[in-house]
Amino acid sequence: MARIAITVGDPAGIGPEIILKSALRLHARLDGGDLSLVIVGCRESYLASAEALGLTDGSSLIDEAQIRSAPPLAFIDAGPASESIETGVVSAAAGEVAYNSIVTAVRLAMAGAVDAICTGPISKDAMNRAGHHYSGHTELLAVLTGVKDSVMMLSHGAMRVSHVSTHTALANVPSRLTPERLRRVVRLTEGALRTLGVPRPRIGVAALNPHAGEGGLFGREDIEISEPTIHALRAEGCDVTGPAPGDTVFVKLRGGQFDAVVAMYHDQGHIPVKLLGFSIDPATGRWSSLSGVNITLGLPIVRTSVDHGTAFDIAGKGIASETSLLEAIEAAIQLTPRPGG
Secondary structure, eight states, X not given: OEEEXXXXXXXXXXXXXXXXXXXXXXXXXXXXXXXXXXXXXOHHHHHHHHHHHTOOOOOEEEOGGGGGGOOSEEEEEOOOOOTTOOTTOOOHHHHHHHHHHHHHHHHHHHTTSSXXXXXXXXXXXXXXXXXXXXSSHHHHHHHHHTXXXXXXXXXXXXXXXXXXXXSSOGGGHHHHOOHHHHXXXXXXXXXXXXXXXXXXXXXXXXXXXXXXXXXXXXXXXXXXXXXXHHHHHHHTTOOEEEEEOHHHHHHHHHTTSOSEEXXXXXXXXXXXXXXXXXXXXXXXXXXXXXXXXXXXXXXXXXXXXXXXXXXXXXXXXXXXXXXXXHHHHHHHHHHSXXXXX
């Protein structure tokens, strides 16, 4: 049985709603004994969300000491509750809850009390207002687990994209591309693909510059850093190709020529995955659901996440889709080490 800790994320966003809906969808598996979920968040605000949305909460409140004998759907209160948490509104109080939830879930995973963690969406603004100055989950998780750096991978079906850099200004991106960092991202991506069932991973590396630098006319990073690093990896037996122009490498990924692509920066990698992952309601022009998972590579624990934000604009309206969270839970189960594996 896989035991997954799920953080509610920012309690003012859609995190409570998508968890409540996911738990209902997973009812048979929870009762069947092959899955156990431990929700981590502010109990008071979570129950208030359930009542406001007219959704049933079937979780049992436990403390951390009870987790190994917990019922299939349990809840650990990582409050504190606060009257200043208002649905759809950014606040320091909500940011504090989000931070406490992540810390608690990581502590459980590091102790082996849960097999993996799956995180709900947070507001970086709210968390920073609460005094926790991190640019996102990925950076906070690296600190909490004692890892020097980690790697973000987005996955939407066969569209898998890892990132050399993520939450940094575009002006800083070239300095983040080093032989050591590129090698680490490629190798971690290769390992993750094997765990996900790809026996012989084929990885494409996106160029940093337009046309891969056009022979140096548009920058030399692809020529002086990426090319020799890729050449060395290929000599070691890694099936990696590039650097390939960013405007075509994702087409090749979609066409099945690669199993994953390594992107150089946040938007380069996020845009193609999310463009395919979002389902748009043609009548309103708004997104109705999102398919995709955020996976953090390089941690001593398994962590997956939804591939969307807090969606404050629709929070509390009962229309948020749980699709991405269900996929993130499934990915966490796939990535969980099996006994003897």
